[in-house]
Amino acid sequence: MKHLLGIKDLSPQTIEQVFTTADEFKQVLNRPIKKVPALRDTTIVNLFYENSTRTRISFELAQKRLGADTVNFAVSSSSVSKGETLIDTVQNILAMKVDIVVMRHSASGAPHFLSRHIDASIVNAGDGTNEHPTQALLDAYSIRERLGSLSGKRIAIIGDILHSRVALSNIYLLTKMGAEVAVCGPATLIPRQIEALGVRVFYDVKKALQWCEVANVLRIQLERQSKPLFSTLREYALYYGIDRALLDSLQKEIVIMHPGPINRGVELSSDVANSGQSLVLDQVENGVAVRMAVLYMVGRKETTDSGT
Numbered sequence: 304m305k306h307l308l309g310i311k312d313l314s315p316q317t318i319e320q321v322f323t324t325a326d327e328f329k330q331v332l333n334r335p336i337k338k339v340p341a342l343r344d345t346t347i348v349n350l351f352y353e354n355s356t357r358t359r360i361s362f363e364l365a366q367k368r369l370g371a372d373t374v375n376f377a378v379s380s381s382s383v384s385k386g387e388t389l390i391d392t393v394q395n396i397l398a399m400k401v402d403i404v405v406m407r408h409s410a411s412g413a414p415h416f417l418s419r420h421i422d423a424s425i426v427n428a429g430d431g432t433n434e435h436p437t438q439a440l441l442d443a444y445s446i447r448e449r450l451g452s453l454s455g456k457r458i459a460i461i462g463d464i465l466h467s468r469v470a471l472s473n474i475y476l477l478t479k480m481g482a483e484v485a486v487c488g489p490a491t492l493i494p495r496q497i498e499a500l501g502v503r504v505f506y507d508v509k510k511a512l513q514w515c516e517v518a519n520v521l522r523i524q525l526e527r528q529s530k531p532l533f534s535t536l537r538e539y540a541l542y543y544g545i546d547r548a549l550l551d552s553l554q555k556e557i558v559i560m561h562p563g564p565i566n567r568g569v570e571l572s573s574d575v576a577n578s579g580q581s582l583v584l585d586q587v588e589n590g591v592a593v594r595m596a597v598l599y600m601v602g603r604k605e606t607t608d609s610g611t
Contacts, residue, residue, distance in 0.1 A: 304317065304600045304601050305418075305424055305478070306413050306414075306418050306424055306426070306427075306601065307426045307427060307436055307437070307597050307601060308415050308418060308425060308427050308428065308436070309318075309415075309423075309427060309433070309434040309472065309475075309593060310407065310434060310436045310439050310440075310472045310475040310476045310479075311434070311438050311475050312578075313436075313476075313479070314479075315389070315453070315479050315480055318440070318443075318476060318479065318480060319594050320600070321440055321444075321593065321597060321600065322440075322443075322444055322447060322596075323599075324556075324596035324599060324600060325440075325444055325589070325592040325593045325596040326594070326598075327596075328368075328532065328592045328595040328596055328599070329589070329592040330593075331595075332368065332442055332560055332588075332591060332592055334490075337368055338367070338368050338370060338557045339369060339370065339371075339499070340369075341370060341599050341602075341603070342366070342369040342599065342602045343370040343371070343596060344405065344508070344539075344543055345369075345371045345372070345401040345402045345602050346371065346372045346373075346374070346399075346400060346402050347366050347371050347372070347373050347374070347401070347402065347404075347405060347538065347598070348374045348375075348376055348379075348399045348401045348403075348404050348405070349362055349363060349366075349373065349374070349375045349376060349405045349428075350372075350376045350392075350393070350396070350404050350405065350406045350407070351375075351376070351378065351406075351407045351409045351428070351480040352378050352406075352407060352413075353407050353408065353409050353429070355407055355428070355429075356564070357563050357564075357587060357590070358407065358428050358437070358438070358532075358590075359375075359407075359427065360592040361452055361587070361591050361594055362405050362426075362437075363375065363596050364591050365591050365592075365594035365595040367599060368591065368595055369595055369598060369599060371598070371602070374396075374485075374593075376396070377602070381396060383498060384388065387602070388529075389408075389416075389417065390417070390418060390420055390421075393417060393421055393554065394421065396424055397421055397422070398435050401423055402423055402602065403419070403423060403424045403425075403470070403514075403598065403601060403602060404421075404423050404424070404425050404426065405426045405428050405595070406425060406426070406428055406430075407427075407428040407429045407430070408429075408430050408431070409431055410430065410431050411430050411431030411433035412430060412431070412433060413430050413431070413433055413518075413535050414426075414427040414430050415430075417449060421590050423600070424517055424601045426598065426601060428433070428533065430468065431468065431473065432465075432466050432467070432471075433468055434468050434471055434475075435468040435469045435472050435562075437487050437590070437597055438469050438472060438473075438518045438562050438590075439469065439472035439473045439475070439476045439598070440476065440593050441586055441589045441590040441593040442469075442473055442476075442519060442560060442562065442586060443473070443476050443477060443596075444518055444589050444592075444593050445483075445560065445582050445586050445589050446558070446560075446582075448457065448481075448589065449558055449582060449585070450516065450517070450558070450590050453477060453480040453481060454480060454481035454482065455481060455482070455484045456482045456483070456516050456517065457482070457485070457514060457515045457516045457517070458473075458477055458482050458483070458484050458485070458515060458516070458517045458518075458519060459484075459485045459486070459487055459505070459511040459514065459515035459517070459518050459519070460473055460474070460484065460485070460486055460487070460519045460521065460566045461487045461488060461508060461511060461518055461519070461520045461543065461545070462492070462520055462521030462522060462523065462543070462570055463488065463492050463521050463523045464486045464492055464493050464494060464521070465491075465492045465494050465523050466491065466492075466525065467521050468475045468528070469521060469562050470521060471485065473500055473519060474486075474500050474501075478501050478502070481583075482601065483503075484502045484503070485502055485503035485504065485505055485511060485514060485515065486502055486503070486504055486505070487505040487506065487507075487508055487511035488506075488543060489506070489539070489543065490502045490506060492523075493506075504590070505519060508542070508543050508545065508549075509549065509552070509553075509578075510552055512545070512549070512557060513553060513555075515557060516557055517557060517558040517559075517560060517597040518545070518557055518558070518559055518560065518570055519560040519561070519562075520545060520559065520560065520561045520562075520570050521561070521562065521565065521570070522561075522564065522569070522570055523536065523539060523564050523570065531583075536566075536569050539569065539596050540568060540569045540570070543570070544568070544569060544570055544571070544572065544573070545559070545570065545571055545575055546571075546572035546574070546575060547572060547575055547578075549575065550575060550580070551561040556580060557580065558580060558582055559571070559575055559576075559578070559580050559581045559582065559583075560581075560582045560583065560585065560586060561576065561581075561586075563583070563586075565583070
């Protein structure tokens with residue numbers, strides 16, 4: 304696997320290989336000594352053009368657990384602020400003998416563009432509204448861990464589907480692995496013709512929750528909205544927020560997920576986010592093991608599926 308640019312072109316076999324490799328690394332993370340020298344001679348740069356907490360720290364921990372040399376690139380204090388292009392920035396970094404670039408960028412397709420112009424491996428940590436492949440992998444891995452498999456499971460993705468790279472990567476991955484997928488949210492936040500991706504559409508959150516076994520709840524991405532798409536956050540919380548009373552009314556127990564950051568009191572109430580039904584902290588924990596697996600597979604170049 305030269306690169307991990309997205310889920311769209313990965314095979315189910317490669318996805319399963321990521322999961323089984325993550326199983327092994329999760330055992331490592333539960334040992335007293337949580338490091339292996341798998342990437343001891345590898346140098347990785349974390350190139351984040353957008354703000355990030357969980358993803359950046361998770362990648363950095365994964366790199367350190369694998370024994371790699373890690374460099375964090377601060378865009379705000381770099382020559383990017385002076386007008387340096389993406390290609391020039393990365394070429395200068397690569398001149399320092401970097402092997403893997405973990406990249407987050409606000410422009411959709413930026414990692415794909417970069418992969419065509421440099422020799423180093425690229426791992427996409429989120430590109431615009433396109434994809435966030437490692438988030439989808441860790442979400443699916445967490446579902447697999449809780450429910451035993453993905454095949455035949457019903458998963459509803461609820462929230463701002465229109466602006467979410469997490470939603471798109473999850474749809475690609477879950478449908479490849481045999482799950483049934485639905486999306487739910489206000490009509491203004493559901494992309495047109497999304498049914499073409501093989502998903503159902505709900506506009507009523509209670510009906511979506513009654514249908515599903517797992518609800519992956521997304522935040523409202525106000526920073527990506529060029530115009531108002533609903534009245535107020537309070538109104539959104541009233542019609543699409545998930546609280547304890549709503550879950551209790553279902554007369555069944557479903558799994559609750561969220562990629563973070565959570566807007567508590569908007570998409571999820573605190574008593575739901577902190578409940579035993581929630582996989583939020585499991586997702587964070589599993590993110591390190593899954594990203595270790597991805598970096599190992601990219602760094603060792605042991606698979607034939609390019610992910611491009």
